[in-house]
Amino acid sequence: MMQADRFAGTTALITGGVSGIGFGIARAFAQAGIELVLTWRNRAHRDTTARWFADHGLPSPRFEHLDVTDRARWAELAAQLGPVHILVNNAGISVFGPTDCATHADYDWIMGVNFGGVANALVAMLPGMKALDGPRHVINVASMAAFCAGPQAGIYTASKFAVRGLTESLRYNLMPHGIGVSLLCPGLTQSNAWDSALKRPARFAESGFPAIDADELAQFGTAFDLGMDAFEVGCKTLRGMIDNRPLILTHPDHREDFDAIAAELLAALPDEPIPAGRAHIEDLRREANRAALAGSQIRISDLT
Incomplete structure (x- = not known):
């Protein structure tokens, strides 16, 4: 097992780090002495996060506005931030609907954020990380949807399967450079991820999914209230990074699913x-x- 303090004094860039799982990871990292750069899109969430750090006597993160699909902005950050030792690709959207009704706009939006955002970060940040010495790590945040498909989450699931495959391969590429790589697959977590469908950009307006029913969406959001506290997810993520685990699973909820998947795979051979x-x-x-x-x-x- 690695020294728990080996990442103290390093800098972590966490996309979507001002709410939900990203904020949970940010809090855990800060308490381990890791300096933070947090990207944000919602000003209210950014301000709430800034107050939390001030109220708890922790160093203020550096906040950077970022749309993870904006490659030009990624290039600016790579040139301006200075050394980044830890990259946490957390930003994503949770948008659901019947896959057989999806349009190009649905595919382009969901895949563009959930997979394209990760790819953009890697292209922008890996050259600088490879040039550094000492402890470095990439954490790509997927979901248990990287293993478990469902009828309402086809494109979302595809994006998380893609992040899983990319991350597993990337580990082989970065190990010779001394950079650890982990795939984080959290289960149900307390967050505002359920309201992503309300934030669809105008350029992706031509959706094939049914019109949003506000009451139905709010009812779906109540499931997230039953989820794991995001700080607990963050603490488990920190431990997984310290141990350089290739796969970080935070929830014990899916053993039945894994048993069924393993049995199905072996039976199909x-x-x-x-x-x-x-x-x-x-x-x-x-x-x-x-x-x-x-x-x-x-x-x-x-x-x-």
Whole structure:
């Protein structure tokens, strides 16, 4: 296990860090002596967060206005912020509706924020992080939807599956540079994530989803009141980063789902011999993964 104080004095950039899970992570990090840069879009949430830090005698974060889909703004931040040792890609939207009715606008909005926002952050911030020494870490926040699909969350689920796949691969790429990578998949958490549908930008107005029923949406929001406290999620995230865990699961609620997924996967495998050539290629892939985690940079030639 790593030293709990090894990240003290480093700087963390947390997107969407002024509410919900992002704010929970920010509080946990601040209490561990990590300096904070928090991005925001809602002025009221930003001001509430600033007051919380002042009231608790903790150093004020640096606040930066950011739409995570804005690549030009990402480039500005990368040039202006100075050293960033920890990148937490937390900002996202929770928008639901029947996937068979979705339009291009629905796909572009949800995927653009939830996956595109992560990609934009990595392109902007990784060069600077790779140039630093000492402890560094990337945390990509997905959701239990990265494992568990549902009938009302097709595009949201796709975005979280995409973040999961990207993060698992990125760990192999960044380990040789001494940068840890974790996928955070929280379950139901107390937050305002349920009202994302009310914040749809005008350029994505042509939705195929049913018109928003305010009462139905508010009823859906009551589920979030039953969720885990965001600070508890933040504390578990901090521990996962300190231990350099590839996967940080904060909720014990999904064992039944994982049992069913594992059983379905194993049952779907054909029970037949594997040709020696194919088996050799898969062995090379596994060996390359092990070598990457041990610090080697892997080339395409290592896979054949």
